[in-house]
Amino acid sequence: MFQVQNVTKCYGKVIANNQINFSVGDGQIAVLLGPNGAGKSTIIKCIAGLLRYTGEITICGHPNKTLAAKRQLGYIPEMPAVYDLLTVGEHLEFIGRAYQVEDWKEYGESLLERFELADKRNKLGKELSKGMQQKLSICCAVLHRPGVLIFDEPMVGLDPHAIKELKLLFAELRNAGASVLISTHMLDSVEDYWDVAHIMMNGSFAATKYNHPGDTEERSLEQLFFDITERKDAR
Numbered sequence: 001m002f003q004v005q006n007v008t009k010c011y012g013k014v015i016a017n018n019q020i021n022f023s024v025g026d027g028q029i030a031v032l033l034g035p036n037g038a039g040k041s042t043i044i045k046c047i048a049g050l051l052r053y054t055g056e057i058t059i060c061g062h063p064n065k066t067l068a069a070k071r072q073l074g075y076i077p078e079m080p081a082v083y084d085l086l087t088v089g090e091h092l093e094f095i096g097r098a099y100q101v102e103d104w105k106e107y108g109e110s111l112l113e114r115f116e117l118a119d120k121r122n123k124l125g126k127e128l129s130k131g132m133q134q135k136l137s138i139c140c141a142v143l144h145r146p147g148v149l150i151f152d153e154p155m156v157g158l159d160p161h162a163i164k165e166l167k168l169l170f171a172e173l174r175n176a177g178a179s180v181l182i183s184t185h186m187l188d189s190v191e192d193y194w195d196v197a198h199i200m201m202n203g204s205f206a207a208t209k210y211n212h213p214g215d216t217e218e219r220s221l222e223q224l225f226f227d228i229t230e231r232k233d234a235r
Helices: 040-047 088-098 104-114 130-142 160-175 221-229
Strands: 002-011 014-024 028-033 054-059 073-076 148-152 179-184 196-201 204-210
Touching (some): 002 040, 014 028, 014 040, 014 179, 014 204, 028 160, 040 054, 040 148, 040 179, 073 130, 088 104, 104 130, 130 160, 160 179, 196 221, 204 221
Parallel strands (some): 028 179, 148 179
Antiparallel strands (some): 002 014, 002 054, 196 204
16 A cells, blocks of 8 residues: 655645645555646656655555665556667566566566557667557556556557556456556546545645445536536636
C-alpha cells in the first residue's frame, strides 16, 4: 500500500497541491479524477519522487524517495519516456537487470505479445509511435511486478486492443494484491475498475466516492463529477 499525508506542492506562489491526504490499500484500485490543471499529475509526480514537496509519502512502509520504496513502484507517466537508442527488447533487458528480476525474459515476452509489440522488439525507442511508446512504458513498469503502480492518463494514444488489455491488467494487478492509482480526466476509461475515486479541483480533493453498497453518496460517480467540475464557483 502507499500513503500520502499532508502533501503540499507549490510552484512559486501557485499552490498546485494543497494538504493532500489519502492512501491506497493492497488489492485496491483508486482513481484521481478532475479537469486539466486540477493537480492530478503534480501529486502523481510527488508520489513517484520526481518533485519536492512538503508532507510525507510512504510506499510499502518506506519513504517514497528511498531505494526500498522505488523497488516497489511502477510508474507510467502521461508522456512516455523511452530511451531513443535502446530497442524495445533492450528496454526490457535494462529494467530486468536493474531490478534484478530473475524471470524477466519469459514475463517480458508475454507482455510484448499481449500489447502487440513482439514484432517491434528490434525497433529503437525513437522509431516507435507515441502509442507504441506508451505500450512499452506499461510493459517496463510492470515487468518487476511492483506492489504499487501509478498510471497517469494511461489510455491516451492507445489503440482499442491495448485499452482492452490494460483494463484486464488493472483487474489482474488488483487480484494479485497490488495498490493501483489511475489518474485520468476521462470517466469512461475507468468504468467499473475502481474501488475508490477522488475528484480533484484546484489542487485539493473536492469529493471522495467508494464503489461499494456502503457508500453514502447517492449520486453516481459521473453525476458527482459533473456536479463538482461544472458548477460556476469551480471555474
